[in-house]
Each structure stands twice: as C-alpha cells, then as structure tokens.
Amino acid sequence: SSGPWNQLHQVVLSVPGEWCYQSQFSCRDTCRGPSEWKNNFPNCGGQRQSPINIVTHRVKHDPKLTSFIFEGHKKVFNMTHFTLPQSVRLRGGGLPATYKAVQFHLHWGENGGQGSEHSVDGERYPMELHIVHIKEKYGSLGEALNDSTGVAALAFFFEVTSGQNKQLDRVIEALGKVRYEGESLSDYFRLTDIIPQANKLNYYRYSGSLTTPGCDQAVVWTVFQQSLPISKNQVQRDFFFYLLFGTEKPMTGIFRPVQNLNGRVVYTSVPAHSLCVLPNLITLFLCLFCVFGQQRCFH
Template sequence: WHLHLQIHFSCSPLSSSVSDWCYQSQYTCNNTCTGPARWGKVSEHCDGRTQSPVNIVRKRVLPDGRLTPFQLSDYLHRFRGHLVNNGHSVQLDLPSHIKISGGNLPVTYKALQLHLHWGKHGGPGSEHLIDGEQFPMEIHIVHLKEKYHSLSEALKDRAGLAVLGFFFQESESENKNFSPIINALEDIIQPYNSTMLDLSLAELIPDFKSLNEYFRYDGSLTTPSCAEAVVWTVFEHTIPLSRNQLSAFSKLKFSDGQPMINSYRPVQPLNGRQVYYSRGHLATTSNMLILLAALVTYSTL
C-alpha cells in the first residue's frame, strides 16, 4: 500500500505562471509552478466533480453484464510513429485507422495517441490505484469518437474520448516488446526532442484474451485542461517490465529541466460516481461450476 503525501511548501505562489502547470515532484521554492492542488487556476475543469484518476475499491464496484469484450481494429498492424518528450510525458502519436468498439462504448472510437505516467526509478507511479495500491507505471491509449476531427472538438462531448489504461508490474526478466520504446528514450531525454518508431499496439498490451476483465467509469483528462469528457477503461491484467526498463523513464527531463519522475496526478474523489466491472471473470467462474457439476453427475452415474 502506498500513500499519497501532498507536501505544501511555505513559499509564495504569486510568482507562478498559471499556464505553467507541473506535477508535485517539480514544485520547489525555486520553481513555484502550478502544482496539482492548484490546477483549478489553470483550468476550472480541474476543480470539477467527475475528475480522474481515482482509487478503484474492488468491494465497491458493480458487475455490469453490458461490459462485453472489446473489438480492437488494426491493433496488430505495425506502423511508423512519432515518439516525443512533450515536456510532461512520453507521447506516441497513433494512426487514426486503429479503432476500438464494443465494451459498451456508444460508438466506434479512433486512436489519437498514447502516453505514460510513472514514479521514480521503478517506484510507485501509476495514476489509478486498485484498493489503494499504486503500480510502478500506467499507459493511457487515447481514442476519440470517429466523427470528430480534433481533440478540442471531442473534449466538448462528455463521452468524446475513450481511454484504455493498463498498469505495469515489475518483472524479473525484460519485456522485449518494449525494447523499441526503451531504446528510443535515449533520443528524447531533453524536452521536445522526438524520434520515429516501428511497432504495433498489440505488442505493448497484454494478450487479447486477458482484456475481458476491466473497470469502467466516467471521468476526465488527468492533466490540464482536466476536461470531463472521458469514458475510462482500466484493465486488471498488468504489463511486465524489468526494474531497468522501468527506471529508464526516470532519465527523461521535464520542460523545466528537472528529472521526469513521479509524473502522476493524485487520485480524485468519486463524488458519488459508480465504478463498474466487466463480468469476464464471472462468466468463466460459472462455466467452471457448470463443468464441475457435469463431472460430479457423470462420476455418480
């Protein structure tokens, strides 16, 4: 269990630039940028009532039979993508022919970009928590409704974006599928540097069969403008990365030149929102019970 500690410094906030938002790890007396507690000054949405990320408490989630498996289109397709240090995170632009549907999404959504949030040298750094546990890293694959031509258009719609979130877990061995991204980090240590990558989304996420178990809730972007326009899907199955691979991200620099560490927003209150859970595991359990019942019946004949 990892607790989020908010440290408040006694230096004056008056010298901060409102547009210059930052993470808590960047906030010092010498650098009074606008930290997460004051993001409402950057965008009023950040003080809204349906903000992300959240702590997902298993005992309080409701199973929802409408949360069926996703249809992932062109996730196996290899593409050449633009990887950039955008000053706040690592971002990979995605081709719009990659699409998702199903999973009780209202329409088909097309891919826009993916980015990551992490801790310090492989320490706690995910944005969402499960029962108070913070994972080392979290990837967000951002999609917008197929009909929209821009992010700004999608952000005006309460369900304009569909974001798939996956947690990382430290593993003994390296995850070779992530080698292209890890190796490319050397080229984008400095803010606003970029490079090109060849890969497919399927290589980066867990096996398709394990994508039936996920949490769903309505929320927001986790960085300013914090627009409340996101249908969130947070998957249970984690992505393995070695300690060295996780630590590689901590070599990057924020836009202010400081080490890019602890790049996550603290969890936000649910304010009465319900988190739902897909019934993937329940269906499997009931199938097993039917099978066991059949075996018992057969053995007593």
C-alpha cells in the same frame, strides 16, 4: 502551453509558472501543482475527475461491458511523438460509438517506485500506460472534449516481474530519445507488441476526465485488470533520469493524485460469480468452503 493528454512530450516543454506535477517544484519553477490546478482550470475541481482509486468490493457488474474489438493494432507504424494513426480503432466494450486512436503516453514515479495514476484497493503500480481515442466523427481531441463521452481512454498497469519484457524495450528506447525540446522520435512498432488480445481482457469502467489541465470531464475510462509485465531493470532504466522537464529537472513522478468518486459507480466486465479476487485469507477460506460444500451436495 501544456495541451491536454500530451504529458510525455508537452510536459517536457512546459513553461515555468504554468501547471505542473508535484515533483516539478524547484527554486526555478514555482508552477501550480495538482492541488492548485482548479484555481486556473475550473474543471479540475469538478465532480467527475480522474484518476480514482478502484475499490474492488464496491464495483458493479455491467453485462453490457463485452469484449473489445481492436482494429489496426497488428499494423506496424512509425511512432512519432507518441501519436497513433487513425487506422487504429476501438469498438465494443460497451462504448457508445467507434473511436479512433490519437496518442499514447506513460506515467511513472521516482526511482522505480509507485507511479501509476489509478490505484486498485489503494495499491499503485510503478507505471501506467494510457491509449487515447476520440469518437471517429470528430476531427480533433479539442472537438471531442465537448462531448461527455467524446474520449475513450484505455489504461494498463505495469507490474514488476522477474523476466524482461522484450517487446517493451523498443518503446523504452524510443522514450530515451525524447530528451530535449524539439527532439522527436522515429521508431516502428505495433500495439500488439505491448498489449494483449482484446477479447481476453477483463476491465473496470467509469466516467471521468483528462488527468491534466484542463481536466475536461469527457472521458470514458477503461482500466484493465490484467497488468503488463516490466522488469525491475526496465522500470529503473537510466532514461527516466535523463528525460527533463522544461526546467532541466529530471522528469519523474509524473502522475496526478487520485480524486474523489463523488458518488460515481465503477463497473466491471466480470460477472459477480467469478469475482473471487481473494484480497485476504478470510476470502480464500470462504471460497474453499463454497467449493467443497457444493461438492458434498452432489455426492
């Protein structure tokens, strides 16, 4: 069956009739899509589900959301089935403990279109990276899921830019090797090849869940504001159409729709005075008015 958080590899092996993404429906596969997950997996109908849409003008600054400390991200390791060595650690960032890495995976859309799970002010990105950690005291992901803060997930958006992200090519090539059941990948890379320095990152924080069944509500989510670059050519690479679900259907559109907040608060590491996000021209004029107004006061 499809285990939690192993979307990239496990969904390839998913058995017809079990849960699936909306894009998997076909004459050969009548599995249960996201809207029906709660029928078989009650947690999927819970009050703290993920992903969500982050509304930037409603987020609240939390001074406890300090810089992260990444450990082991510069070490070269063998990327097998997208698992990560436990020497990769995560602490700081307002987390209640030190967490060790478990695995990472990607979510993407169809034909290079919207494919991220989370969205910001209704905007979705073509791809989203999840790096999954569990508290270091636990021996497995299953054990960590019994703790409401047992899992710490980092989410990075990929945004299409004009240049090629050469560091990402190795991960993309590795993805292309995972085509059929039983195939694994073996390649070497460092997390610093694809994600930036931890102490320079602003982020959002909320309490949520796994984004696949059983949707366990045990995840401290960190969604980074700084997107990662990916070229149009990379996001539309042929391998996306050669990766296959268990039914031989191309593996595209692997994301869960956004879920209701149900009263949850989304926090940010950015102080309120630096939240000049500029969603529209009115905000721009207000920011300029404040700047020039302050200058006049000091003359």
